[in-house]
Amino acid sequence: MRQDSFAGYHPAVQLLYFALVLGCAVAMGHPVCLALSFVCALACALRLRAGGRRQLLWLLPGCALAALVNPAFSHRGATILAYFPGGNPLTLESILFGISSSAALVTVLLWFRYLNAVLDSEKILWLFGRAAPGLSLLLSLSLRFVPRFAAQARAIEEAQRCVGEEARGLLRRARHGMRVLSILVTWALENAIDTADSMKARGYGLPGRSAFSIYRFDRRDGLALFFLVFCGGAAIGGAAFGRLKFHYYPTAGGAAPDLAQICLFAAYGALCGLPLILNAKEALQWKRLRN
């Protein structure tokens, strides 16, 4: 991924952002909301490196299929455009609903692509570790063990082959596998004594253990958090008061557009576009520093 300024924010801010954006993409069916979310998600996902961008193309046929399937099976709606050979009506509303639901699906997928790039496994672990520091330490230890076991298993397998333990035939292969596993377990137990010593030597088990976090919650994280709470609150509040209602059947339509609704759209757009705003701001700043 290219340098992304949102990726440098505190994981808690990122988690809240993705929770809001994903929740709204699923729950808010208003076409304007969908369009805003889709455009922002696409723009964010396009920030990924070239390989990621090529993969985005694969989304298009799936999206088209989803849009086509709905009118083929759903015949609700008042505006009849044509009739299928079987006699079922093709309605404008079912086409619109197909498009909007497939757009919602693609939007969610795009958000997940961006989430994967911004909120890596380390941050997710840390976030869940906050809830239980013991669990987070355990995870950290396990993440260290797994690649080590794999490397040791490989070394054992090769060593056994070198002393002529050939693995041919199903039965012998199974026995060979068992032997490797048994050696691995014995060796791991032996190594665990050392690991335990190393932990004890550094005071593990003393009361009052703290959990260090490499992530800092800065002023800018506070500002971003405030921004998210404000915009997210506005959008959710508006939706709760029915200002963002939209229905497709029997005819497509929603709450009458007024100033309040336009403000809500603006808030929602700002919420979804936060990473884009931050990146644009950064780019501008660089430009100014250069000159």
Place this chain on the structure above:
Amino acid sequence: MEAIAELREFCFTYPGATAPALREICLKIAPGEFAVLCGPSGCGKTTLLRQLKPALAPHGTVSGEIFFAGAPLRALSPRDGAQKIGFVLQNPENQVVTDKVWHELAFGLESLGYDNRAIRLRTAEMASFFGIEPWFRRDVGTLSGGQKQLLALASVMATQPDLLLLDEPTGQLDPIAAGEFLAALARLNRELGVTIILTEHRLEEALPLASQAIVMDEGRVLCTGTPAEIGRGLRELRHGMFAAMPVPMRVWAAVPNTEPCPVTVREGREWLRAPLRRIAAEEPAPVGEPAVVFDDIWFQYEKEGPAILKGLSLRAYPGEITAILGGNGAGKTTALMVMAGLRKAYRGKTKAAGRRAALPQNPHTLFAANTLRADLAAAPNGESPQKMRDITALCHLEGLLERHPYDLSGGEQQRAALAKVLLTEPDILLLDEPTKGLDAKFKLEFAAILKKLIGKGVAVVMVSHDIEFCAGNASRCILLFDGAAVAEGPPRAFFSGNSFYTTAANRMARHVLPQAITAEDIIFALGGEA
């Protein structure tokens, strides 16, 4: 000045053992001292070191007393014990416990309950002191062994201990990484005044750093003092421990003279006098059918990956020990794997005449049974009592057959693993770093076994960092660099032709004895007796 650590008539016996592991140890370590604790394997140095760290002290019967900074060590609270006394173990793989470098640095501070701010500052300090910054956010799994060990040291130092204990910390490292590690220790001692007690096999580099050396044997302190005083003391005792001492000390002890004992190569050069005898040149190598032929071998692990071997050509002959030397990443281990048939070269011709078997770097990868006897019996040809008897006699395993392979010492494990490999009756024996972590005595025994094997016509190929061992025992040395062989020859010609990549003995004596490559050579030339 008050001693930071003091042992008064300290005795220790393991539960169920008949003889004490430590006998009447009296020692005083002053603050700021760099003490090197040496002695053959099993002499009790690790036991002694662990007694100084309450959290790691083994159970057993104790008499006498240990004082830490004037107060009995028993009275030290667990919190102070964890904070004020640091302990670094031998194996870098096992003692680094978390998955991220920054988390590892913070581990000890987390245990002590420091807050985020303090931990951030301390980890930053440690990272910049030890030069860890470039890999501060990396996964531990991506680090080299030397980096892991440096990380282990840094994470122990993060709690700012007054006393730092290290149990053979360079045993699993290659010479370059070991040198860097010891340099970091010297810097800690010199710049921060941290008191250090170190047990070490690699005395060539460690002893010159020591302000106090302690030699132990059979649970007793044999002598203490500066390295030069140790040299004099051991010479008077005529003790076998001398085999492990730095070359200048060994030469000095074997040649009658009254001058002070040299410790470093530089002091050795100054001390050295005109030779009395000439060192004979090597006989030309026998020309026979090679057992292993590599012709222009190219190898890489992945299609897109970098080439590891780039046109490597070499020969190994039966009845010879061929040593492949070179730095990390030169392709030594890869060459051995191709030779063993574990990897296929993608270009070039390989030929191996006869059965091949390889001794892996880590003997643990071979042991599968609960006793050594059962383990060997399960190996190919292990069912034949005659072969079993021959092999156990060759590898001196007679008294060890009923033991669990994991309970053997490092050197014994290495011999047991060798026995298991030899049961397959190989014509070509491949060894990967066979002397790693072995002390001087075990190296001599191992060399004797190899000599017997080549006497039977086995072709031994060894990949090693251990220049001194190769100089003393190999028939032919090959220097690998950047995936190809850049120099080859019998050891005397090979090492005396190099200026940097050569033995300590050669560096010490090359201005008067360019052909000398081992301490024995210099002793012989000076008319002493080894």
